[in-house]
Amino acid sequence: MKVISFDKITEMAVSPLQCYEWVSETISHKKTALLPPKISLKPEIPGVFYNTMPAILPHANWAGVKLVTRYPQRAPSLDSQILLYNLKTGENLALLDGNWITTMRTGAVAAHAIKLLAKKDFKEIGIIGLGNTARAALKVLLALYPENNFTIKLKKYKNQHELFIRRFHGYSKIQFEILDTYEEVVCSSDVIISAATVFDHDVCPDEYFKEGVLVVPIHTRGFTNCDLFFDKVYADDIDHVKGFKYFDHFKFFSEITDVVNGITPGREDDRERILAYNIGIAVHDIFFAGKLYEMIGEKCQEISLHAPVEKFWI
Template identity: 45%
Template sequence: MNHHNTVSIIQHDHIAQAGITAAECMTWVEESFKIKYESQLPPKISLHPQGDDFFNTMPALLPPRYGRFGVKVVHRIEGQVPSLGADILLYDSATGRLLAVVDGDWITTMRTGAVAALATRLLQRTGVHTYSMMGLGNTARATALCLLADHADEPVTLRLLRYKDQAQSFIERLSSVGTRNVQFEVVDEINDLVAGADVLISCITSAKGLICDHDELFRPGMLLLPVHTRGFQNCDLFFDKVFADDTGHVSGFKYFTQFKRYDELSRVLLGENPGRESDDERILGYNIGLGLHDVLFASKIYDRVKDCEHFVQRKETAKFWI
């Protein structure tokens, strides 16, 4: 005897056409941080088939009221186009039924950008409207869209580090969304970008050594967000506070035991940590990425996207079938 289970196949274009705004992404990552300690979130499993290539498996069980479990598999394979990709399986946690296979690329990028923008809201010093950015790929674009959504009624300036034609392409993309509250500046040298930054968001994916080893250029009150953690290890030693999305992500860092003050970002959102206490504090944020964000996003998208493809699982229900 067979039981038929209909599984949704939610592709990238289904998600892109679902009308999900950057402001909604901000709301979703805030929600996921607030339920972190009610969720089951084991450490990701990382396997390496060759060289620097990897498969990371990231499971997360949402609180019972959500009734959802999911697992994201993200991979990087050098030489493939694109080299980075992700897929998510979403389940009904009460029945074990597979609900959907969800493309994970849009989700990964937008939740990463939304987390960075949320961290700026929580941790930047007062009166900041200028954001310095480097590594101007998809993650930086997502971050900028979320920043602009979060400052919809305020003027914002984005200072961009010039690299090849990235800055011009970035400006054209941000200008195309019809946002009128943004101005752009392009900076040629990394030291100038750092020295002029109240908030510095780095989305570079690789770095050989330190990005800027002149500690004196990191001004008091600065918020530094190395989205992919690369290139700012010197700041671990002299920044006043460090916040991360999960302690397990940073506990293996070389200087973890030398952080001056440390806590998780969720504690700030829950009111259990004051976050920034002075406009002179230098604060460092390491938000490496939680499967919790991915599964919550996938759950929200599954509930919204109805016009998608499906396949039918035929599951054997007889007690004995061997």
């Protein structure tokens, strides 16, 4: 079994467009995958969880499981690891750090939703929550639209908006606006990316969402009012949203994979308000892990758990 560290993964400098291609392939094959809902265990420690996400990808001959933990006092609070297997043989191929994979696949999935579902010639992009995932989403989006001029509207938060602008200072075709309120971001944006992890309530009333807007709530929080009046709702997996309070009130619902494969329609009108809970699922993690194993597995440390090789060993 190979051990593939965060440092080894980041050294590969996988391009944003490559991340988009990996996500696109996985989405197109989603119906062939085995993907149970994640198991979320929450001990009696405030803010702590252990989320376990298994998946099997027959088209790629990989299987695996990701474990994500959250401890609020840890920096960063989220951490994850992935076990990767050869589906045909059951061989445990690798133990990988899951942090880069989780962030970049989530950003690429958000960008995929925008490319698929945003209205034509969108120009105003609002971003709420300015951490690594938002950075990843914008990196992939800018790689997909290298010639487009975008105005990026950032919800002001501590000094994170300043750090965000500094990170993208080399992109000549984008300009930034710093806005003080959620309402200002929402009412002026064609696309809204929300990467904030905590909201105690919805970010703003219905009337601020203009016609044609696409909302991508990466952490599924803050937009439950949109569930009730948006024209269409999409998700990467129905089992991850069917427990939502207003799921039965969606006007229209489809999985993204069905749009990609021509089974259900995507955007049909530039006036449609669309909500995309396209947030990333375990099949993306396992596919990324498999691709990285192919790229760098031979360069990484080998370990053995010395599992028994005889049928009877007691």
